[in-house]
Each structure stands twice: as C-alpha cells, then as structure tokens.
Amino acid sequence: MPNELTEQLRGELLSREKEKLYRHRLALESPQQTHVSIAGCEYLSFCSNDYLGLANHPQLIAAACDGARRYGVGAGASHLISGHSSAHHALEEALARFTGFPQALLFSTGYMANAGVVTALAGRGDTIFADKLNHASLNDAAVVSRAKFIRYPHLDLAALERQLAVSQAKRKLLITDAVFSMDGDVAPVAALLALCEKYDAWLMLDDAHGFGVLGSRGRGTGSQFAIDSQRIIYMATLGKAAGVFGAFVAAEREIIETLIQRARSYIYTTATPPMLSHVLLKSLAMIEGDEWRREKLTQLIVQLKKEVGSLRWQLLPSATPIQALIIGENDKTLEISATLREKGILVPAIRPPTVARGTSRLRISLSASHDMADIARLGAVLRNLDNNFVSR
Numbered sequence: 001m002p003n004e005l006t007e008q009l010r011g012e013l014l015s016r017e018k019e020k021l022y023r024h025r026l027a028l029e030s031p032q033q034t035h036v037s038i039a040g041c042e043y044l045s046f047c048s049n050d051y052l053g054l055a056n057h058p059q060l061i062a063a064a065c066d067g068a069r070r071y072g073v074g075a076g077a078s079h080l081i082s083g084h085s086s087a088h089h090a091l092e093e094a095l096a097r098f099t100g101f102p103q104a105l106l107f108s109t110g111y112m113a114n115a116g117v118v119t120a121l122a123g124r125g126d127t128i129f130a131d132k133l134n135h136a137s138l139n140d141a142a143v144v145s146r147a148k149f150i151r152y153p154h155l156d157l158a159a160l161e162r163q164l165a166v167s168q169a170k171r172k173l174l175i176t177d178a179v180f181s182m183d184g185d186v187a188p189v190a191a192l193l194a195l196c197e198k199y200d201a202w203l204m205l206d207d208a209h210g211f212g213v214l215g216s217r218g219r220g221t222g223s224q225f226a227i228d229s230q231r232i233i234y235m236a237t238l239g240k241a242a243g244v245f246g247a248f249v250a251a252e253r254e255i256i257e258t259l260i261q262r263a264r265s266y267i268y269t270t271a272t273p274p275m276l277s278h279v280l281l282k283s284l285a286m287i288e289g290d291e292w293r294r295e296k297l298t299q300l301i302v303q304l305k306k307e308v309g310s311l312r313w314q315l316l317p318s319a320t321p322i323q324a325l326i327i328g329e330n331d332k333t334l335e336i337s338a339t340l341r342e343k344g345i346l347v348p349a350i351r352p353p354t355v356a357r358g359t360s361r362l363r364i365s366l367s368a369s370h371d372m373a374d375i376a377r378l379g380a381v382l383r384n385l386d387n388n389f390v391s392r
C-alpha cells in the first residue's frame with residue numbers, strides 16, 4: 001500500500017526526470033574494455049576510467065587466479081584484527097617505493113580513503129580549504145570531519161591565499177583533486193605547496209586520475225614533490241588506471257601511523273580480498289614498465305583534439321585522458337549522448353549536480369586500448385551531429 005513517504009519519493013523522482021537529471025545504469029555483459037556488450041549489442045566505449053587498458057588484461061586475470069589459490073577470496077576480518085595479509089603488506093611497501101613517500105596504507109576505496117584521511121587529520125577548531133571542483137568524496141569527508149570548511153573558486157590561488165592568510169585555525173588542511181575528474185585539468189601542485197609552506201598547512205592530493213597516467217613512469221601528479229616536502233598527503237585509487245580495485249594513501253610515517261590508529265573508514269571495515277593486492281603488485285609492475293601505454297594515450301589525445309576541433313562544441317583544455325566536450329543544456333547533452341549510443345558509441349552525459357548548471361557535457365575518457373580508428377569513428381559521428389544541428 002502506498003504510504004506518504006513513497007508518494008513523496010515518487011514526486012521527487014518525477015521532478016528529477018522532468019529536469020532530465022534522472023540517472024540510469026547500464027549492465028555490461030562483457031569485461032570493462034573499449035568494446036563492451038550491453039543487452040546483446042556491442043558498443044565502442046569512451047566511458048571508463050581504465051586509462052591504461054588493464055582491467056581485463058590476461059596477465060592480471062592470471063594473477064587473480066593465482067592470488068585466489070594462495071590467499072582465498074575473502075580477507076575475513078578488518079586490518080587491525082586478522083584481515084591484514086602479507087599480500088596487502090607487500091603492496092603497501094611497493095606503493096611507497098614507487099611513489100617515493102616513506103610509507104603507504106591501503107584503503108578499500110578512494111571514497112573511504114578520503115573519508116579516513118580528512119576525518120583523522122582535521123576536526124573541530126581546524127580548517128579545511130578546498131577547490132570548488134573537488135570530488136564529492138572530499139567534500140563529504142570535510143563535512144563529516146566537523147572542521148570549518150572553506151571552498152575557493154576553481155584554481156583561484158589568490159582567493160585561497162586570502163583565506164589562508166586570515167585563518168586562525170589550529171590546523172590547516174588544503175585538499176584538492178590533482179587531476180579534476182570532470183574537467184581533466186591538473187592542479188598547480190608546486191604553487192599550492194608553496195602556499196602550504198607559507199601558511200603552515202598540509203596539502204592533500206587526490207590523484208585518482210593521475211596515478212599511473214602522469215609523472216615519470218606513471219608515478220602520478222605528486223611524485224616529483226614527495227622527496228622535498230613532508231606536507232603532502234598523497235591519495236590515489238587503484239580501480240582506475242591500475243585496473244583493479246582499492247586505494248592507498250602515501251605520506252610521512254607519522255601520518256600513516258595516525259591513520260592506522262584513527263581513520264574510522266580504515267579500522268571499522270573488512271580488509272579487501274588479499275588476492276586483489278596480489279593482482280595489484282602485477283598491475284604496478286605494468287604501470288611502471290609499460291611506458292608505451294602512456295605514449296599511446298598521448299597520441300590518442302592529440303588525435304581526438306584534431307577530430308573535434310571544428311565542432312561548435314569546445315573541448316575543455318586538458319592534457320589528460322579526461323576530455324570534456326561542453327554542450328551546455330541537459331536535454332541537448334542527453335540527446336547527443338543518446339544519438340551516439342544509437343550509432344553504437346557510449347559517451348556519458350554528465351549533468352548537474354556532478355557539474356555546474358549550464359555546463360552539461362560529454363565526458364570522453366580515453367584508454368590506451370583505444371585505437372586511432374575508434375577516435376576517427378567518434379569524430380565522424382560528432383561532426384555529423386554538428387552539421388544536422390545547423391540545418392535544423
């Protein structure tokens with residue numbers, strides 16, 4: 001029997017639908033790769049964060065089978081009880097060595113890593129400074145922490161400095177996406193670090209989209225600063241370029257030890273299956289060794305810019321595999337995404353509240369497994385849509 005609550009929800013859902021903000025899920029029948037199958041049809045996909053094309057790599061699948069035989073499929077407990085495996089431990093050591101930080105700590109997801117770091121390091125009496133376009137998980141973490149939460153306009157370092165300069169907070173924590181997830185642009189890490197030095201703040205970098213992709217050998221956006229600064233808390237995810245699942249935080253020993261003692265999203269949850277750490281050790285070796293994957297991405301980005309350069313819609317400036325084609329209105333963005341889908345190409349329409357109103361976009365994400373013909377196919381359909389748009 002419908003009650004008042006379900007009636008209320010029905011109303012909210014309907015208004016969402018009217019505003020073209022309703023979200024639907026796709027159910028992939030194939031592994032995550034550039035050609036996926038959904039409801040029996042094959043699509044060319046520009047939707048995943050599998051930037052290096054590792055999510056379905058045969059060597060990682062083999063490592064998963066081997067890992068399952070060695071460690072089973074479940075951790076069976078949290079890290080502080082008996083769920084911490086030698087596989088987790090070996091991966092943490094490998095990640096610290098790879099990124100150049102003294103110590104690393106695994107979390108189940110990036111969402112949980114951000115929640116854990118921010119709430120363990122900031123609380124009442126402290127202030128968090130955050131870029132307006134940061135990932136939702138960082139914003140949620142800041143709200144939960146009960147610290148004062150100040151958001152500055154995207155990349156506006158002058159505004160940030162004004163806020164830092166007047167702050168009386170006991171502890172200051174500056175948090176930023178290193179690569180912004182919906183725009184693909186990169187934070188000015190050196191300038192942010194200089195501000196942190198000047199105003200005695202910590203710098204937390206969320207490098208979900210840079211790890212494996214940017215930096216020497218894919219070490220990520222923060223790696224070049226790791227040796228110079230003890231102020232950086234580096235977070236990266238392992239479900240994107242690394243192709244598997246999970247996340248880690250790398251920083252000074254005291255910070256990592258504090259997280260082990262205090263990060264609630266680390267302590268009060270079951271450890272990830274150790275077999276995944278076993279796979280990730282192999283994935284890390286491929287990230288480090290397969291320079292060609294990053295070179296291929298660079299070529300694909302150049303090619304995409306050529307393909308869509310003449311369109312009425314503009315790509316945001318981005319040197320990363322995240323390429324945002326700004327359309328503007330929700331319905332137009334959805335329409336283009338739907339037409340692409342009819343032509344067998346998946347490009348997600350990203351709408352508010354994920355991005356600001358009036359900036360709805362196609363978020364094209366590239367993978368080293370794409371080839372030039374894939375990019376050409378996408379470009380041809382978009383140009384065709386652009387021409388039809390004129391004649392209407």
Ligand SMILES: *Cc1c(COP(=O)(O)O)cnc(C)c1O
Pocket residue numbers: 108109110111112114135137177181206208209237238239246247
């Ligand atoms: C994906 C993402 C996260 C969350 O990582 P998960 O491992 O998927 O939970 C955090 N921050 C940014 C910037 C992301 O893009």
